Amino acid sequence: MAQRGQTLPRPNLTLVVLHSPTADVRSHVAPLRSPKRYALACRAQSEAFSGRAIRRVGAVLWESSTGLSPNWRLLRNLANGAPIVAYSSDLGVGAAERSQNMGFLSHLAAPFNPVDVAHQIAISEPGDMATRWQRACVPLTDYLGQVAVFSEMTRRVGAALAPGPVAEAIVDRA
The missing domain is CATH 3.40.50.2300 (Response regulator)
Structure with missing residues (x-):
């Protein structure tokens, strides 16, 4: 800062x-x-x-x-x-x-x-976190909207959708 x-x-x-x-x-x-x-x-x-x-x-x-x-x-x-x-x-x-x-x-x-x-x-x-989030929203939504990405994320995370494992799966995939 x-x-x-x-x-x-x-x-x-x-x-x-x-x-x-x-x-x-x-x-x-x-x-x-x-x-x-x-x-x-x-x-x-x-x-x-x-x-x-x-x-x-x-x-x-x-x-x-x-x-x-x-x-x-x-x-x-x-x-x-x-x-x-x-x-x-x-x-x-x-x-x-x-x-x-x-x-x-x-x-x-x-x-x-x-x-x-x-x-x-x-x-x-x-x-400015709000501005950065707004800029990232569309590419992130497009990325997570891909079937392969979503399938792998749910496979890795399993039934629990805790924020930690979900974030880790997204970062590993990116």
């Missing part, structure tokens, strides 16, 4: 910032505009999924202070597996809680600190 003191911004990472139409997005992202820090693509939330496609998305930052819940299907499509993090310029106590109620796992405060952004990306990118 990444430690806050050791996390440095990855260079050439494209951040997609989806903000409210009235937000002062320039002041929010100003600390991230250093030449070797991040490439930024800022869009209003209402126009987030229209227009030119953004390639090589490193993370998506969604402004949660509007209270507008995101369209998660479109947001995940835009992120293409990259971390999705909520942010707000509201310094109130309920800002992070509001983000969690919308379904976000992490929250940032604007104006952005490059180290905080890098830290949130680092902790949500490789270690």
Whole structure:
């Protein structure tokens, strides 16, 4: 797991910032505009999924202070597996809680600190178990749906379907 003191911004990472139409997005992202820090693509939330496609998305930052819940299907499509993090310029106590109620796992405060952004990306990118499980679900289901695999698994495990022997049979077969 990444430690806050050791996390440095990855260079050439494209951040997609989806903000409210009235937000002062320039002041929010100003600390991230250093030449070797991040490439930024800022869009209003209402126009987030229209227009030119953004390639090589490193993370998506969604402004949660509007209270507008995101369209998660479109947001995940835009992120293409990259971390999705909520942010707000509201310094109130309920800002992070509001983000969690919308379904976000992490929250940032604007104006952005490059180290905080890098830290949130680092902790949500490789270690987000829910995202990893969702990515693995289809291939795993396809794999376990094969008759030969299922037959061998039930033969090795026998009648008892305890998690340990099942997992061992799957790992041995893979």
